[in-house]
Amino acid sequence: MKIALIGYGRMGKEIEGIARDRGHDIALIIDQNNQADLTVDNLKNVDVVIEFTNPDSAFRNYMICFEAGVPVVSGTTGWLDQLGEVKSYCENGKAFFYASNFSLGVNLFFELNKKLALLMSGFDQYNVDMEEIHHIHKLDSPSGTALTLAEGVLENHPVKNSWVEGLSTKDSEMSIVAKRHGAVPGTHSITWHSEVDEIQIQHQAYSRKGFALGAVLAAEFMPGKSGFLGMKDLLKL
Template sequence: MKIALLGYGRMGKSIEAIAVNRSHSIVLKVSDADSNYDFADADVAIDFSIPSVAVANIKKALDAGVPVISGTTGWLDHYDEIIDYCNSKEGTFLYASNFSLGVNLFFELNKKLIELMSGFSEYTTEIEEIHHTQKLDAPSGTAITLAEQIIEHTNYNNWTLDEPKPTEIQIDAKRIEGVPGTHEITYNSEVDAISIKHTAHSRQGFAMGAVIAAEWIKNKKGIFSMKDVLNIG
């Protein structure tokens, strides 16, 4: 498989190493400052760029008829626009806030815990996420996904990085050197607390998941998620 890498930072380089090891080839490497490029004979594009260029990168790939895997966060106010654009092009697009197999299982565990906790109003909910200091956006896309899952099934109607109102979930976003990614959800009451936590030990799990998604999506049409790739949920 021939892969175009949109964004060639740490994640792009990790994806490249795994893809080459799995007998794929990298036919295009686009830095965040590049705008003059084409997709030649790429079979699929993997986007781990930055928020300010992600939308343009994705649209350019869709214009070229190339399926896009995107893990860039911080641009999701344009998500519906991209979905409409992809459909208008009869293209292929997969976005995930996190490509790790463990995190996607964690999403399913979160949904199950929400079901169990939804009838107990004495518990409040908090989310903590910790990432390396090079991560530009806060909170993480993964933390937002976790919060949106909770909001969908509870009386919470929003999340915040600030002091929360009773109807808001507080997300505590921390940036610490060398931390690949940690997410913890805690249900607190006056008498006890219940927590679930996912800790990434390296970027390899994210990169491997993105390559697996690219392998899966080749020759498919439509809008997909990691639940489709992993057949979970």
């Protein structure tokens, strides 16, 4: 396949290496130094776009790709206030694949989190909170992965109906403590605690390779697809 990379930071370079190893052609690379090259004409011969940029530019990037008729795989987080608009384009034949985290392990962790929240919903002596740790260059806080995990709890627990960054004293709120340290790829811990014990599940990424491979697998999945897709579609979860 011919792949366009929008965003050429650490993740973009990791994705490039894995894509080339899997026999794909990187037909276009867009970074902060050549943003003017992201045009409909330059996307005409591209099979799929992989986009990892920042919340401020992501939506504009999607619109250009949609205009060119090119499927998009995006791992950018922090733009979800415009999710409804993107989904409306997908209802009209555009193809968009979004994941807050492309790691296979994290997506299995998402499912484990939901099942544990459902199990714990019958035991009101347990409270739940979350801690997430990322590298100092992470732009959004809490992370997109943390928000997906929080949604998994809120959807399956009768008491928790919202989340808050930092510590909360309200029974109805789930606390998310977001920390930024060094070069940590990503650690997410969910703890259910009572007066007498606690239960904790945790996912810890060792490198970006798992995220990058997932993004390339998503790109390979996209030709011929339409609609708003995600890791559940790719992994058949």
